[in-house]
Amino acid sequence: xxxxxxxxxxxxxxxxxxxxxxxxxxxxxxxxxxxxxxxxxxxxxxxxxxxxxxxxxxxxxxxxxxxxxxxxxxxxxxxxxxxxxxxxxxxxxxxxxxxxxxxxxxxxxxxxxxxxxxxxxxxxxxxxxxxxxxxxxxxxxxxxxxxxxxxxxxxxxxxxxxxxxxxxxxxxxxxxxxxxxxxxxxxxxxxxxxxxxxxxxxxxxxxxxxxxxxxxxxxxxxxxxxxxxxxxxxxxxxxxxxxxxxxxxxxxxxxxxxxxxxxxxxxxxxxxxxxxxxxxxxxxxxxxxxxxxxxxxxxxxxxxxxxxxxxxxxxxxxxxxxxxxxxxxxxxxxxxxxxxxxxxxxxxxxxxxxxxxxxxxxxxxxxxxx
Amino acid sequence: xxxxxxxxxxxxxxxxxxxxxxxxxxxxxxxxxxxxxxxxxxxxxxxxxxxxxxxxxxxxxxxxxxxxxxxxxxxxxxxxxxxxxxxxxxxxxxxxxxxxxxxxxxxxxxxxxxxxxxxxxxxxxxxxx
Numbered sequence: 001x002x003x004x005x006x007x008x009x010x011x012x013x014x015x016x017x018x019x020x021x022x023x024x025x026x027x028x029x030x031x032x033x034x035x036x037x038x039x040x041x042x043x044x045x046x047x048x049x050x051x052x053x054x055x056x057x058x059x060x061x062x063x064x065x066x067x068x069x070x071x072x073x074x075x076x077x078x079x080x081x082x083x084x085x086x087x088x089x090x091x092x093x094x095x096x097x098x099x100x101x102x103x104x105x106x107x108x109x110x111x112x113x114x115x116x117x118x119x120x121x122x123x124x125x126x127x128x129x130x131x132x133x134x135x136x137x138x139x140x141x142x143x144x145x146x147x148x149x150x151x152x153x154x155x156x157x158x159x160x161x162x163x164x165x166x167x168x169x170x171x172x173x174x175x176x177x178x179x180x181x182x183x184x185x186x187x188x189x190x191x192x193x194x195x196x197x198x199x200x201x202x203x204x205x206x207x208x209x210x211x212x213x214x215x216x217x218x219x220x221x222x223x224x225x226x227x228x229x230x231x232x233x234x235x236x237x238x239x240x241x242x243x244x245x246x247x248x249x250x251x252x253x254x255x256x257x258x259x260x261x262x263x264x265x266x267x268x269x270x271x272x273x274x275x276x277x278x279x280x281x282x283x284x285x286x287x288x289x290x291x292x293x294x295x296x297x298x299x300x301x302x303x304x305x306x307x308x309x310x311x312x313x314x315x316x317x318x319x320x321x322x323x324x325x326x327x328x329x330x331x332x333x334x335x336x337x338x339x340x341x342x343x344x345x346x347x348x349x350x351x352x353x354x355x356x357x358x359x360x361x362x363x364x365x366x367x368x369x370x
Numbered sequence: 371x372x373x374x375x376x377x378x379x380x381x382x383x384x385x386x387x388x389x390x391x392x393x394x395x396x397x398x399x400x401x402x403x404x405x406x407x408x409x410x411x412x413x414x415x416x417x418x419x420x421x422x423x424x425x426x427x428x429x430x431x432x433x434x435x436x437x438x439x440x441x442x443x444x445x446x447x448x449x450x451x452x453x454x455x456x457x458x459x460x461x462x463x464x465x466x467x468x469x470x471x472x473x474x475x476x477x478x479x480x481x482x483x484x485x486x487x488x489x490x491x492x493x494x495x496x497x498x499x
Contacts, residue, residue: 024409036410040435238409238435242435304415323412323435
């Protein structure tokens with residue numbers, strides 16, 4: 001049974017909204033967060049079929065600014081920062097910047113975090129960190145900023161609340177309270193939403209269309225209530241996890257860790273070694289030689305649910321597993337030896353002493369109907 | 371069921387399990403508190419008929435969206451019947467934990483063990499502490 005939430009946990013500005021909506025709150029990465037409201041399955045289906053809203057205010061924000069901001073981020077992040085565009089929007093006023101996914105590596109290629117970076121201005125970027133890694137990321141950013149005296153690193157975790165509005169109806173619901181058209185997928189721009197200033201980002205972690213909203217903490221409850229009133233279903237961490245797993249997005253601490261590199265995790269697409277980021281040499285070597293193990297997605301061929309830590313027969317380990325509410329089968333991701341990582345390969349997973357048959361499937365396991 | 375309930379005709383184990391003792395047999399399940407803490411149960415595979423269960427030891431598992439939880443036997447005995455309907459409808463454990471959500475039926479090996487269990491009032495006060 002889950003332990004009661006500790007009084008030392010931090011609360012987001014939406015804590016009162018969660019209580020009012022009947023959330024079950026649990027400790028997560030030092031924060032007291034909603035794991036579900038009325039039921040995780042219904043919340044999951046709401047995101048797949050209509051619209052769900054998540055409080056992700058536990059995530060951290062680091063702003064990097066100044067003439068050397070891009071150079072510093074190019075050194076830290078695995079992707080090519082020069083590819084993130086910035087331009088004045090069609091309305092001539094608000095600028096629209098690109099969004100980019102990357103990993104933060106150590107010299108040996110081990111992954112410190114996976115992050116989205118948004119370009120806010122020509123010399124200003126906002127990077128969103130995982131809650132559990134924020135302090136370490138910030139320390140890493142600041143330590144390396146010493147080599148870039150014209151780059152400033154600021155911790156903005158106290159300045160922002162963050163909401164994810166996801167699902168086929170998400171844009172329509174947020175558009176209804178926006179002062180101008182929402183930025184497209186993989187771009188971000190400032191808007192006034194129900195009168196409140198917000199950074200609207202065309203990103204998410206569910207495999208659905210939608211937006212993520214960054215706003216001042218004091219404006220978050222108003223935005224939450226407005227979007228819920230228009231039909232978004234409050235959704236908790238449990239649904240967020242089943243949604244991201246169907247979409248085969250990595251979760252730091254499960255698929256990603258200091259012990260493995262991005263190539264093994266299937267994240268080679270967001271690594272541009274020519275930029276010379278920290279860890280590029282190690283990543284290039286793994287890419288060249290080929291990794292020993294690869295992260296695969298699987299579906300069980302029988303009843304049961306594989307879970308993180310379950311061994312794969314013949315080598316390898318499950319990193320995440322759940323019952324897929326959309327597919328109604330046990331699904332998950334696992335690291336397996338590269339010789340047995342092809343789509344269609346049969347796996348036997350030791351689920352607490354019971355052998356369960358699974359098959360490696362194409363990623364993502366769930367793809368929205370288009 | 372949305373409202374907490376702890377029927378008076380059941381005996382309770384501190385690990386949030388109940389037993390309905392009828393002569394030399396007992397039906398076992400998890401309490402309202404347990405299913406509420408778990409959230410939606412998505413999978414239950416019953417143990418085999420004929421398996422022995424020992425008081426205070428895990429005899430099966432229930433799986434919610436997020437986690438697997440052991441189920442502790444409130445009494446010792448041998449499983450004589452399992453709730454096969456839960457394979458298709460594990461959510462009965464949430465919806466009706468003392469009725470359709472029963473887990474197994476056992477032939478008791480030591481009926482005097484029941485004296486160590488709590489009645490509903492004691493169990494409810496243990497939850498408050």
